[in-house]
Amino acid sequence: MKLSVVVPCYNEEEVIGRFDEKIREVLGRLAVEYELCYVDDGSADGTLQRIRTLAQQNGSTTRYVSFSRNFGKEAAMLAGLKEAGGDAVILMDADLQHPPELIEKMLDLYQLGHDQVIARRSREGDKPLRSMVSKLYYRAVNKWVDVELTDGVGDFRLLSRTAVDALVSLPEYNRFSKGLFSWIGFDTVTFDYRNAQREGGATKWRFGSLVNYGIDGMISFNSRPLRVAIYAGLSLAGLAAAYALWIIGAAVVGGVTAPGYVTLVAIIVGLGGLQMVMLGLIGEYIGRIYYETKRRPHFLVKETNGTAPAHHPEARLAGRAGR
Template sequence: MTKLSVVVPCYDEEAVIDRFDAQTRAVLGGLPIEYEICYVDDGSADGTLARLRALADRHPDTTRYVSFSRNFGKEAAMLAGLREAEGDAVVIMDADLQHPPELIGRMLDLYSLGHDQVVARRGREGDKALRTALSRFYYRAVNRWVDVELTDGVGDFRLLSRPVADALLSLPENNRFSKGLFSWVGFDTVTFHYRNAAREAGSTKWRFGALLNYGMDGLISFNNRPLRLAIWLGVTLAGLGGLYAAWVTVDALVTGVDVPGYVTLVAIIVGLGGVQMVMLGLIGEYIGRIYYETKRRPHFLVKEAHHPSSQAPEPLDALRHQRQRELRHGRVI
């Protein structure tokens, strides 16, 4: 390998990005490789973009960045980073230092043994007991459904060979679930464990609602079994309804017509209505994904970019960029 690309999605990481860059360069500088760091600003609302401009000015030959026109999400940011990366291998890691930069050397050692994917699997040290239990339950349950294997503790922190990166870039789908895509493309994969590190600054963007939606994406992105379940559930309920109707008919013929069971009737109506709404929502989720796929919109829009070969951010020209800098520093009224 002659060059390594490090892809770093960033969203409101102003407080930690300089520290991350310094630690990562210290590690990369001690390795016998050429490297580049590809930052992707996912529409940050703080000063992340300004810090990336400063890093590009300080290290123009080894820094590239793109900045989105708005927040498109981490999946889009990783895709943009993979498109920017020019290395023979690519490491994807977060900017909050929960992915220790010193593990890059270990990844390269395993990569040199012929592995195409080197995956870092974090432990659960420091996580709340409830979150750990829910996570383990989710992965056990979801792996009974999806067509790929999802591993608890395995995220985006990994090294990808160029063939793997190219394979991921060849997948045009709009609704991307990278955990599943990494597993789906296959190739020779090795996993190692590392101790969970605390976030050094800022706050996590993964709130409970975001995690819940992300888990739902994982459930339905790689299979249609929930729809198959809906069919069998419908058949089962229809069968139970038929048996209940037969029982009521026989009971009326044998013992005569009695006062109907109001509570039972209401319970059945409410229960079946709830099941129908869930199934309609499930079908709607799949149809919604088809709807977004048919639009063929780009995964993201870039408002500014810097490449090592360029002297100024693109598509901004040099004069416009200089004026923006002067405005930020209060030199122009």
């Protein structure tokens, strides 16, 4: 069999050399033909130059794609999946938080007939607050979304050619891979591994990025928040009607009295804030429709040493821009 390892990279100059050395050491012990598919997501440091050097040193076992700018990890993973030509494909990060030593176990499980072999990391080493928030988030989000999302499960996984073809066939612009992996289904097995520390560089996941990623997970695979907006509106309308009847009854019985201004201001501010949240929610869905209708490519390729399938528009751009 042939194994492809897809490695999205963004500003990984400091660690990518060690990653390449370690993963080749592991793959060299296995009875498989392999290729490494690096995807440079518009890095601002010397990552691309390091990848070029690795490709020159290792010949046909190294393929790479470099974007014209930073398009994000989702686009980088999609580009890698399109570029990979193996019977099985492994997705992993270049920072060595995904231990290359687990590849052998993944292949053993793949040989048993599984289309997705998922490595689920433990929360060891994470800050207690972050672990607690993560558990609460996944518990809440799984009550909403149409697919199952698992805490600790990320992009580190092996996919069969069948699963890869299914993922590549999904044309949506706003991609949330955690949900897509679950949505395609197929025979799946999960195993746990101990969390590893990043060996170099800085994490790309800041607080704001995590919040945005969490919102993507909440609304990418369901429309229930819009249904909640309807229920909230009906509930508020009912409360307003009941309050109006109570005011009329009190006026008939005891005459008209001056209402409390504090209560009035609190109600106006509260309802105004709720309306803004609902408008923002509706706007988020409309914005996603807006981007889908543009039908822009997920990424633009500046340079590549491989040849992606010709039916992908990104591949045609790569054919003109590649060196």
